[in-house]
Amino acid sequence: MKYIDEFNDPELARRLLDEIRATATRPWALMEVCGGQTHSIIRHGIDQLLPEQVELIHGPGCPVCVTPLEVIDKALEIASRPGVIFCSFGDMLRVPGTDRDLFRVKGEGGDVRVVYSPLDALELARRNPDREVVFFAIGFETTAPANAMAVHQARRLGLSNFSLLVSHVRVPPAVEAIMTAPECRVQGFLAAGHVCSVMGMAEYPELAERFRVPMVVTGFEPLDILEGIRRAVRQLERGEHRVENAYPRAVREEGNPAAVRMIEEVFEVTDRSWRGIGRIPASGWRLTDAFRAYDAEHRFDVGGIRTEEPAECRAGEVLQGLIKPTECAAFGTTCTPRTPLGATMVSSEGACAAYYLYRRMNAPAPQAGGGAQQEEVAPVA
Amino acid sequence: MCLAVPGKVVAIDDSADPLTGLVDFGGVQKQACLEYVSDVRVGEYVIVHVGFALQRLDEESALASLKLFEELGLLEEEFGDAWEQAEKEAGTA
Numbered sequence: 001m002k003y004i005d006e007f008n009d010p011e012l013a014r015r016l017l018d019e020i021r022a023t024a025t026r027p028w029a030l031m032e033v034c035g036g037q038t039h040s041i042i043r044h045g046i047d048q049l050l051p052e053q054v055e056l057i058h059g060p061g062c063p064v065c066v067t068p069l070e071v072i073d074k075a076l077e078i079a080s081r082p083g084v085i086f087c088s089f090g091d092m093l094r095v096p097g098t099d100r101d102l103f104r105v106k107g108e109g110g111d112v113r114v115v116y117s118p119l120d121a122l123e124l125a126r127r128n129p130d131r132e133v134v135f136f137a138i139g140f141e142t143t144a145p146a147n148a149m150a151v152h153q154a155r156r157l158g159l160s161n162f163s164l165l166v167s168h169v170r171v172p173p174a175v176e177a178i179m180t181a182p183e184c185r186v187q188g189f190l191a192a193g194h195v196c197s198v199m200g201m202a203e204y205p206e207l208a209e210r211f212r213v214p215m216v217v218t219g220f221e222p223l224d225i226l227e228g229i230r231r232a233v234r235q236l237e238r239g240e241h242r243v244e245n246a247y248p249r250a251v252r253e254e255g256n257p258a259a260v261r262m263i264e265e266v267f268e269v270t271d272r273s274w275r276g277i278g279r280i281p282a283s284g285w286r287l288t289d290a291f292r293a294y295d296a297e298h299r300f301d302v303g304g305i306r307t308e309e310p311a312e313c314r315a316g317e318v319l320q321g322l323i324k325p326t327e328c329a330a331f332g333t334t335c336t337p338r339t340p341l342g343a344t345m346v347s348s349e350g351a352c353a354a355y356y357l358y359r360r361m362n363a364p365a366p367q368a369g370g371g372a373q374q375e376e377v378a379p380v381a
Numbered sequence: 382m383c384l385a386v387p388g389k390v391v392a393i394d395d396s397a398d399p400l401t402g403l404v405d406f407g408g409v410q411k412q413a414c415l416e417y418v419s420d421v422r423v424g425e426y427v428i429v430h431v432g433f434a435l436q437r438l439d440e441e442s443a444l445a446s447l448k449l450f451e452e453l454g455l456l457e458e459e460f461g462d463a464w465e466q467a468e469k470e471a472g473t474a
């Protein structure tokens with residue numbers, strides 16, 4: 001069996017796969033929500049190891065990928081201003097805005113810094129009182145406790161030169177948007193484990209019931225994913241639609257209450273646009289009025305920036321599971337990790353990048369001069 | 382950045398506010414905020430995301446994950462030099 005020896009416990013993987021094969025009597029389509037899971041699935045060839053009846057649809061769970069173009073352009077604008085230190089996670093450096101990326105802004109003289117944690121950005125603000133330090137606060141529920149703490153600390157320390165460019169998104173409204181889309185084929189979800197480590201599982205039973213879909217909280221190591229699939233398929237075959245926890249070593253029913261309290265103190269729910277998908281009601285967080293002074297959008301007055309996404313990029317459809325990356329005409333030709341058109345080709349959790357890196361055998365041949373330097377990346381198979 | 386990496390708490394600074402500790406990720410050591418797992422002890426394993434411990438984890442699962450992350454090169458991706466990586470990806474390195 002191709003790939004399987006790469007698993008950390010090939011024997012257990014084989015057993016799980018046998019059980020999935022024995023259980024699935026009909027075709028089922030499952031969506032993995034988390035981009036880390038997508039990456040793991042493609043890297044380990046899990047989708048190709050599964051019996052034909054079980055199809056995995058990749059979901060929108062990559063924060064870098066869903067950050068709207070408009071917000072990227074705001075980041076580029078703020079990062080270009082004199083006196084600003086713009087801090088971001090490394091994954092955001094090459095996400096294309098309308099005409100450049102943060103990497104370019106740095107090349108043009110902007111003070112762009114990569115930090116590992118929002119607290120590092122806070123520390124920079126403390127040490128550079130004469131500069132404005134802005135942190136690019138993107139992410140799902142997993143990242144929100146960190147960003148909430150950073151801004152909470154800024155207020156406590158009386159730091160007035162620190163702010164967040166917030167583009168936080170929440171999983172449950174995205175699940176709802178996916179399930180109510182007319183083209184939706186998803187019959188069950190592998191819910192993102194680390195999101196649930198923070199938020200717990202309370203938001204899911206209502207969704208599972210309303211859309212009659214099993215939701216299995218799943219980790220993102222290969223064996224975790226197989227176990228999640230096994231449980232989801234078993235529920236589907238039995239006609240059940242429950243919330244199940246297949247990742248109990250990291251997820252408690254109640255999540256992390258201290259982290260949730262901090263999120264609720266600093267953020268409030270708001271509508272958000274998702275790159276390529278559009279506006280989803282109640283799908284994000286913004287700073288509450290009490291913390292509005294730390295909102296970089298207000299501080300730098302970039303509210304007016306409006307943008308349009310490149311027409312050839314189909315990342316929105318990829319993120320909603322409507323097409324596979326290889327169905328995009330630009331995939332592997334005009335769009336490669338070196339010349340990305342969309343964020344899904346940039347981020348290590350993006351579906352297009354995962355397919356490009358590990359499925360290059362299925363990609364169209366790169367055109368001469370197209371810049372596709374595939375030889376640098378070792379394939380798994 | 383979406384990665385949450387397990388690590389072992391090797392030191393705790395009780396005087397820090399928020400509570401901070403040194404966490405070892407298979408050899409790479411980093412400061413992490415422990416405020417959300419405030420009763421954690423030295424020697425226990427936690428899952429850390431963008432510098433914040435989010436939950437505890439048992440040793441066996443933590444070590445298995447760390448081994449896998451290392452094999453996949455994910456630790457380098459998470460803790461390595463992002464500029465170098467971006468330059469490499471952009472083809473300007």
Ligand code: SF4
Nearest residue numbers: 314315328335342352
């Ligand atoms: S392959 Fe490139 S252009 Fe096509 S959907 Fe993915 S990111 Fe967009």
